[in-house]
Amino acid sequence: MSNTQPDRIYLDELHVGQRFSSRSHVIDEVQIKAFAAQFDPQPFHLDAAAATHTLFKGLAASGWHTAAITMRLNVESGLPFAGGLIGAGGEIGWPAPTRPGDSLHVESEVVEIIPSRSKPDRGIAVVVSRTINQHGEVVQILKAKLVVARKPVEEMTPWN
């Protein structure tokens, strides 16, 4: 976390209520089945016909697939935080399934900023990220505790 990244935002530059929005990603049946085969091999993620007889009533992406896509979108275009996106943990929910053909984007909001007491070079930003489909439905809500770098001292004025 010692390298400066001029185009990135430090903890000191964040404020509660600040919002970020990512680009979109279109998920298809091939992606859903490939992720499921590797990490979540259950009928409702692997087989459209079998999925109709399950709680999902049709093929749906693994919630962890939606989480992984959300991470990709936030890393590449959603949250330009200094030091990268490092999650300490959080709360996650999937209020609606992700379906083949869905176009997902992420809307995030900073809800809390907590400088570290013991480590002066970093702090925690609590960020709520909503993953939203093309119908405006929220398919995932993630309230994440992210470790964000503070502005290096050499970038501050000497009397700070």
Add this chain to the structure above:
Amino acid sequence: MSNTQPDRIYLDELHVGQRFSSRSHVIDEVQIKAFAAQFDPQPFHLDAAAATHTLFKGLAASGWHTAAITMRLNVESGLPFAGGLIGAGGEIGWPAPTRPGDSLHVESEVVEIIPSRSKPDRGIAVVVSRTINQHGEVVQILKAKLVVARKPVEEMTPWN
């Protein structure tokens, strides 16, 4: 959720304090980089040399990769729940990084059982799953709300 699965456990057969343990999975550098390239393309997940200068002080798996492996282990060998493993949401934390060469397994415990009031065929089991490496370190704690099927009426005795 209408099909019966004789070798699977229904909500009615679970009890608080019940424990389950999964088989192990060995994660290597190839897997870590492949997941990161697709879903979490950051230096500390992609490049061992670059990772030494980051908070992780060496290559580490994406937390979402650890979550995905945990799901695979629980689906295949950890939690034999009727209707499959369907998460409504939960809390997740990564107290230690997952490293190349780690052998991970999952130890789970049922902490709460909540029959649905509106849907008599299902309920929620709250399950804490700890993902543990070969040194006994917990690399992930997941407290998940899982939708579990109730025992179909036709399997009960007529006077129940």
